[in-house]
Amino acid sequence: MVPFLTFGAILSLAGSAVSQQPLYAQCGGNGWTGATTCVSGAVCTKLNDWYLQCLPGNAPPVSTTTPVPTNSGPSTTPTSLPPVATPPNMSPEWQAAYEKARVAVARLSLQDKVNLATGVGWQNGHCVGNTPAISPISFPGLCLQDSPLGVRFADLVSAFPAAINVAATFNRTLMRQRGEAMGDEFRGKGIHVALGPMMNLARVPAGGRNWEGFGSDPYLSGEGAYETIIGIQSHGVQANAKHYINNEQEHSRETSSSNVDDRTQHELYALPFLRSVQANVASVMCSYNQINGSFACENDKMLNGILKGEFGFPGYVMSDWAATHSTLSVNKGLDMTMPGDITFGSGTTYFGNSLVSAVQSGSVSQARIDDLAIRILAAWYLTKQDSGFPPVNFHAWNLNDPFNKHVNVQGDHKNIIREIGAASTVLLKNVGGTLPLKAPRSIGIIGNGAGPSSRGPNGYSDRGGTDGVLAMGWGSGTADFPYLITPLEAITTRARADGTIVSSTLSDTDLNAAATVAAGKDVAFVFITSNSGEGYITVEGHAGDRNNLLAWHGGDALVARVAATNSRTVVVVNSVGPIIMEPWINHPNVTAVVWSGLPGQEAGNSLTDILYGVYNPSGRLPYTIGKTENDYGARVLYTSGPQIVQMPYTEGLFIDYRYFDKNNIAPRFEYGFGLSYTTFQYSGLSVAGSADGGTAPSGPGSSLDPWLHEKVVTVTFTLANNGTVAGHEIPQLYIALPASTNSPPKSLKGFDSVYLTPGQSKTVTLELSRFDLSIWNVAAQRWQVPTGQTGILVGASSRDIRLTGSVTN
Numbered sequence: 099m100v101p102f103l104t105f106g107a108i109l110s111l112a113g114s115a116v117s118q119q120p121l122y123a124q125c126g127g128n129g130w131t132g133a134t135t136c137v138s139g140a141v142c143t144k145l146n147d148w149y150l151q152c153l154p155g156n157a158p159p160v161s162t163t164t165p166v167p168t169n170s171g172p173s174t175t176p177t178s179l180p181p182v183a184t185p186p187n188m189s190p191e192w193q194a195a196y197e198k199a200r201v202a203v204a205r206l207s208l209q210d211k212v213n214l215a216t217g218v219g220w221q222n223g224h225c226v227g228n229t230p231a232i233s234p235i236s237f238p239g240l241c242l243q244d245s246p247l248g249v250r251f252a253d254l255v256s257a258f259p260a261a262i263n264v265a266a267t268f269n270r271t272l273m274r275q276r277g278e279a280m281g282d283e284f285r286g287k288g289i290h291v292a293l294g295p296m297m298n299l300a301r302v303p304a305g306g307r308n309w310e311g312f313g314s315d316p317y318l319s320g321e322g323a324y325e326t327i328i329g330i331q332s333h334g335v336q337a338n339a340k341h342y343i344n345n346e347q348e349h350s351r352e353t354s355s356s357n358v359d360d361r362t363q364h365e366l367y368a369l370p371f372l373r374s375v376q377a378n379v380a381s382v383m384c385s386y387n388q389i390n391g392s393f394a395c396e397n398d399k400m401l402n403g404i405l406k407g408e409f410g411f412p413g414y415v416m417s418d419w420a421a422t423h424s425t426l427s428v429n430k431g432l433d434m435t436m437p438g439d440i441t442f443g444s445g446t447t448y449f450g451n452s453l454v455s456a457v458q459s460g461s462v463s464q465a466r467i468d469d470l471a472i473r474i475l476a477a478w479y480l481t482k483q484d485s486g487f488p489p490v491n492f493h494a495w496n497l498n499d500p501f502n503k504h505v506n507v508q509g510d511h512k513n514i515i516r517e518i519g520a521a522s523t524v525l526l527k528n529v530g531g532t533l534p535l536k537a538p539r540s541i542g543i544i545g546n547g548a549g550p551s552s553r554g555p556n557g558y559s560d561r562g563g564t565d566g567v568l569a570m571g572w573g574s575g576t577a578d579f580p581y582l583i584t585p586l587e588a589i590t591t592r593a594r595a596d597g598t599i600v601s602s603t604l605s606d607t608d609l610n611a612a613a614t615v616a617a618g619k620d621v622a623f624v625f626i627t628s629n630s631g632e633g634y635i636t637v638e639g640h641a642g643d644r645n646n647l648l649a650w651h652g653g654d655a656l657v658a659r660v661a662a663t664n665s666r667t668v669v670v671v672n673s674v675g676p677i678i679m680e681p682w683i684n685h686p687n688v689t690a691v692v693w694s695g696l697p698g699q700e701a702g703n704s705l706t707d708i709l710y711g712v713y714n715p716s717g718r719l720p721y722t723i724g725k726t727e728n729d730y731g732a733r734v735l736y737t738s739g740p741q742i743v744q745m746p747y748t749e750g751l752f753i754d755y756r757y758f759d760k761n762n763i764a765p766r767f768e769y770g771f772g773l774s775y776t777t778f779q780y781s782g783l784s785v786a787g788s789a790d791g792g793t794a795p796s797g798p799g800s801s802l803d804p805w806l807h808e809k810v811v812t813v814t815f816t817l818a819n820n821g822t823v824a825g826h827e828i829p830q831l832y833i834a835l836p837a838s839t840n841s842p843p844k845s846l847k848g849f850d851s852v853y854l855t856p857g858q859s860k861t862v863t864l865e866l867s868r869f870d871l872s873i874w875n876v877a878a879q880r881w882q883v884p885t886g887q888t889g890i891l892v893g894a895s896s897r898d899i900r901l902t903g904s905v906t907n
């Protein structure tokens with residue numbers, strides 16, 4: 099039997115192959131006269147019009163005399179090679195994957211293609227989403243599993259810092275390393291698709307799932323998404339960019355319409371998804387909500403127009419769980435329905451036989467069903483899951499089922515978790531040398547958030563409780579903790595080295611106990627929290643979204659009582675997002691505030707590294723902390739009900755710091771803010787180059803255009819550590835577009851994380867592309883560099899600009 103493949107035209111093997119090419123050798127193409135077959139286990143694969151290569155895989159035995167049947171047969175017999183729908187600017191990796199997928203899809207029946215796209219139904223497989231195996235091509239079916247911070251519903255996995263924390267590091271290396279470690283864990287469990295990263299934009303500060311994403315700036319979110327995807331996919335696991343799009347709150351998420359103008363959509367909400375496409379993301383998840391009155395999973399403009407059109411996304415779009423609303427969504431750009439059934443456990447589906455019938459009746463074209471199958475299989479080839487991928491070896495619905503092989507995938511990931519936990523901790527206030535600690539005689543530790551949960555770290559299903567140290571929010575974006583290091587435990591252990599006496603009270607409401615523990619201690623730590631999550635769980639009256647931005651459990655009163663008693667009070671905050679701290683932030687006895695966010699399983703150790711100066715704080719806020727919730731550009735709409743709730747995004751481009759800047763509202767702590775134990779000096783700004791000239795393309799693939807993304811402006815400056823301790827500074831570059839564009843006063847377009855020892859200085863270089871300096875031209879439907887002067891603002895936060903220059907475009 100001779101492995102034999104065709105590419106558009108039927109090639110025929112002249113005689114029998116005298117030799118077979120080894121794996122990865124050329125086997126055809128322009129002017130090729132050598133052997134056109136590969137050794138067993140490899141397939142001669144067309145990479146482009148001029149080069150064919152032996153790549154891993156198994157080709158079907160095909161008769162050398164009978165041509166492959168053409169598309170005239172009944173729908174259940176294989177058809178000819180489907181046409182290639184390759185958008186311009188497709189990456190070489192996707193191109194190679196597409197060629198393999200076309201070959202495979204040619205061997206599939208209509209039923210097979212539909213099966214590729216149809217989940218088997220809620221809880222009918224071992225994972226939260228499952229597709230069936232397709233035997234003719236040895237496709238094992240896909241296992242899809244939450245979450246963006248680790249493997250959900252599994253044992254012997256790690257609980258990573260939430261995305262909001264890795265965003266606070268402003269450090270691409272750490273973002274990448276976290277993605278790699280998570281990819282390693284998903285792969286080890288046999289999971290094909292990791293359901294993350296999440297990149298909604300924290301439009302409203304109380305939004306329940308904000309912490310699953312990278313904060314409220316589209317550029318930082320895009321970088322977080324990019325690095326996470328590259329990291330996850332480097333281990334051969336498909337990443338999933340979600341939730342596309344405008345899923346910005348939990349209330350009415352399935353019964354609301356986010357009404358967003360085209361410019362805002364491009365410049366804010368869609369931007370991290372474009373960046374995900376640049377990372378070759380395998381899949382995208384469409385969200386529950388509507389956009390302009392049409393559900394995200396059947397929104398032709400968002401899916402076909404922007405994502406698969408302008409952004410040239412070659413992978414597949416899956417629905418959020420039960421977010422599919424029709425069979426004909428397929429024509430609007432939906433490729434896969436998850437978990438498969440219309441509602442959980444309904445036993446009915448919009449895909450499956452309904453989709454087969456739709457193709458047979460012509461309401462979905464053959465070309466579209468081929469396209470959908472190619473996209474799904476190409477993602478599988480892209481991540482090389484066709485060879486050597488481990489089988490699923492855990493059982494999401496029953497960890498005690500014998501199917502669960504209890505594979506320990508944690509490796510040494512606790513180290514990167516601890517490091518990110520420290521690097522994401524934001525020091526907000528530190529007066530009188532309160533921190534770092536210098537062998538204090540006595541420490542008081544106060545508050546429930548310093549200790550263990552009364553039920554153990556996983557005692558509340560999907561973390562739906564606020565009890566003990568808060569290290570992740572609640573909902574589907576969670577993982578089980580293998581263990582959870584509490585601040586009490588970590589500080590107590592570290593304090594022993596100095597012979598420090600540690601006293602504690604873990605009650606949030608026993609204020610007398612708090613005062614007793616705080617009294618007379620060298621330093622008093624008071625822990626407060628604020629939690630949120632996904633709307634299917636209500637915790638202490640918060641139905642996913644927070645009801646307000648106040649600390650939970652009477653945290654303000656607890657701080658007040660401790661501060662009244664101890665003149666070195668350190669407030670430690672574990673929170674999903676901003677809290678209002680006006681009641682105590684200026685209290686003279688509150689001498690330090692440490693923002694610990696949601697640091698994951700090593701919470702206490704990461705915090706202790708900061709408190710004792712093992713890690714010099716370099717975390718920066720990935721959102722603004724306002725003085726009141728009314729200061730923000732948008733807020734949760736708590737309306738709910740069966741009618742579609744209209745959510746006009748009237749603030750347009752002006753969310754978070756963009757709104758504060760535009761309206762001259764003083765925040766308590768601005769976007770990008772964070773202190774260090776040392777000081778840094780900025781000098782010598784130089785801005786070279788220009789984005790002037792030329793016109794960006796429009797249409798399919800235009801947002802990936804290499805000319806658009808060419809770095810054309812180089813910004814350099816000198817950064818010096820003029821303090822006494824080594825550490826990282828996070829220089830940030832904001833642009834100020836010409837006033838005529840009605841753009842935000844400042845928009846983040848660059849950052850770095852630079853390590854400097856005392857007295858050391860370094861030249862920092864940040865580069866800008868035409869795209870970075872563009873706005874979306876709604877009339878022309880293309881990116882455009884505004885004519886005139888664009889300000890280049892470099893500094894230590896969005897409101898601590900140290901150097902100013904400009905570029906003329």
Ligand SMILES: *[C@@H]1O[C@H](CO)[C@@H](O)[C@H](O)[C@H]1NC(C)=O
Nearest residue numbers: 358359360361389390399400
């Ligand atoms: C929604 O409507 C706004 C205003 O008409 C428009 O600019 C935008 O492109 C629309 N978006 C979608 C996805 O239809």
Ligand SMILES: *[C@@H]1O[C@H](CO)[C@@H](O)[C@H](O)[C@H]1NC(C)=O
Nearest residue numbers: 661662663664665666686687
């Ligand atoms: C600060 O703490 C001291 C105890 O060390 C206390 O006497 C004083 O009243 C506190 N200050 C305020 C403003 O509460």
Ligand SMILES: *[C@@H]1O[C@H](CO)[C@@H](O)[C@H](O)[C@H]1NC(C)=O
Nearest residue numbers: 777778779780819820821822
């Ligand atoms: C370090 O540089 C900053 C910024 O220029 C300056 O404010 C500060 O006084 C300097 N510190 C020392 C110790 O020179």
Ligand SMILES: *[C@@H]1O[C@H](CO)[C@@H](O)[C@H](O)[C@H]1NC(C)=O
Nearest residue numbers: 269270271272521851852853
């Ligand atoms: C990021 O963090 C790591 C670990 O702290 C550090 O080594 C590195 O210098 C930081 N910056 C960058 C750009 O990687």
